[in-house]
Amino acid sequence: MSLRFTKMQGLGNDFIVFDGVRQPVDLDAATIRRLADRRFGIGCDQILLVEPPRLPNTDFHYRIFNADGSEVEQCGNGARCFARFVRDQGLSDQDEIPVGTAAGPIRLYLEADGQVRVDMGVPRLTPAQIPFLAESESVTYALEVAGETLTIGAVSMGNPHAVLLVEDVESAPVARLGPLIEQHPRFPQRVNAGFMQILTSTQIRLRVYERGVGETLACGTGACAAVVSGRLRGLLDSRVRVSLPGGELTIEWRGSSQTLWMTGPATTVFQGEIE
């Protein structure tokens, strides 16, 4: 069976996007791993699948698979590429696109300048919502990792994130601590690990070791989670520029039960067909 696909990227976080509305797409974990492989397959961080709507008042359903084959609840850079894809493929002619995900509905807005703005919903902070094993909700938690006691924030944007403060992202021990945090037993669904350097109250630098992938050039939900954690710690304002290795996102969050907004680019790289 041959499948048409579109290769896309958001700040270097790259995706294979399949139209599951006009062609039947059935992806098992082994197929996903092979498609995502950068030598034996097409190569990507995540696979995005566009499907007919499942939730009321949505135009599409949005499924996300990590390169390791795991299906996950949310992907921020992918959401922006999703909006660009459905417009460019003629699946939608709207500038505002309500989309259902495993984490609930989000709304995508195609902006005049080509950027995409996403209503990412309200951050989830209780241990049960992350999920994270902790006695009670706290702004930060102590996490024992390889004999060290780390101070982390724990935030869900539908998918789980642990956020550490570091002095300098360049020298942060991402390769050493990333996998240890990702697999930590207190995160029963594993976790994405963000390493945040606060530059000012309106600008941070961030590197993310992503669950199911490893370090990526950018992580949209990771940027959201980092700003939430920084703001809860009293270190960040409500509008923050997040500089990731692959480029910059703008995150806006007014705190508590307010919705969080992410704005950034979405780029089509090439289209193809694969057996």
Ligand SMILES: N[C@H](CCC[C@H](N)C(=O)O)C(=O)O
């Ligand atoms: N690795 C993430 C999914 C992709 C998130 C990231 N690519 C983004 O832009 O939000 C997880 O397992 O929850």
